[in-house]
Amino acid sequence: MPVNAIRSLEKKVALQLKDFFFTMQEFFLFSVRAFASIPKLKRYWRDFLDQATICGTDSIPIVLVSSISIGALLAIEVGNLLEDFGAKTMLGRSTALSIIRELGPMLMGLMLSARFGSRNGAELGAMQISEQIDALRAFGTDPVAKLVMPRLVAALIMFLPLTALSDFAGLQSAAYMAEHYHRIDPGIFWNAVYPRLVAKDFVVGFLKAPVFAVIITLVSSFNGFSARGGTSGVGRSTIKGIVVSSGLVLIANFYVSKIVLENM
């Protein structure tokens, strides 16, 4: 009966919608709890330091690799393009803007959501299914304050220098390529970079770091906390954490740029 089929579909959709809004509400409360427990930072100082090492120092290689390669590529491609217009001297400016405003932060966000996000998702997911998170609660410790807040604060603090590093490395590799591939004098390259950068460019780039930090940490941790159903459950929730946080990083990347560029 088609009517019955429509009914059951209706019911299924309604159920899924209900699930979705329920999850959103849970996520919102989870985030509020994470921020609200920041005053306990002193108590979880050691956890914070561990996380700062994990998401900060240990992430340096991957951030460097991605920013150096994108800087070099950008210099080559944009250089070729500008050459057609006889505007090669503009190479510094165009690569600098792309790196500092868009590609540097975005790539860093994607790399960190893969690196830091997957680690959070898997670690917290494993703790969830082995009942360690329940154990924390059972003995009177708030698992969000102990496990999520230090990760959040560490990411908020460490993503900024990582962005700076990513920008710096990207620009250096672009400059290197400009000099050795396009034969542009370094003086000309840098002259098109520094004097022309304005506050807005940095605001766009560096505003993204804390936004990504919040997205990546909260989404991956929330998914870890929601892991159910054994090892494959941990796999599922980790993947979901990475996919969702990468998607949100891309979306946020667009909106932060749009909002800041329109309003400054």
Next chain:
Amino acid sequence: MIELDKVTLKYGEKEILKQVSLTVRDNTIKAILGPSGVGKSTILKLMLGLIKPNSGRVLIDGADITRMKESELYTIRRKMGMVFQGNALFDSMTISQNLGFFLRENLNLPENEVIRRVTEQIQFAGLEGYENQLPESLSGGMRKRVAIGRAMIFKPHMILFDEPTAGLDPVSSKKILSLISTLRHNNNLGAVIVTHIIEDVFNVADCVAVLYQGEIIFDDVTEKLHNAEHPFIRSILSDKILEL
């Protein structure tokens, strides 16, 4: 005292517990016997307020915990210790760190008092020499004893055991049961032991409730279990092993 008052719990559409009422008195060992997947772990989590029932009340020493906020629950939970089904030890910490963790976290004790209490639990659980090992390097029985030691750390007056002997060899499982009896006699503790192994019930429990298909089908002193007439209880008494 722990009371469940007409507690109903659903996961999605599935009703796991149907109007379950149950009382655990202080200074007694109560077993909850039931087949796998019937909701035994769920009952213990309800008692700690880790999950909330869909309807009904859970009372700890007379206080209704179903309406309490998480922060209010923390003080209530410290009156109880919990031994999780899979132990739930922190796998990145050594045995003594596992034992001392919640003391350092939640009580403002001087460090030498923490060390004294940890040593006490290590001796009690017979874990001397393993203080600095990680849980993964211990046998199943030893890990269970660490978990019991951790459950004792706040000197609770009620301990909840989730299948304390499941998956252990007969010798380790005997050790665990005798540890539970010792606890009881030395510390005047009450305990809830959730299990699917009927020998455990006869070995340590003063009274027993049988959970079957979401309902309590028996709730009395252990000796009377032999006279129960419910076909499920008859079948487990003859087989001694609970099959679903």
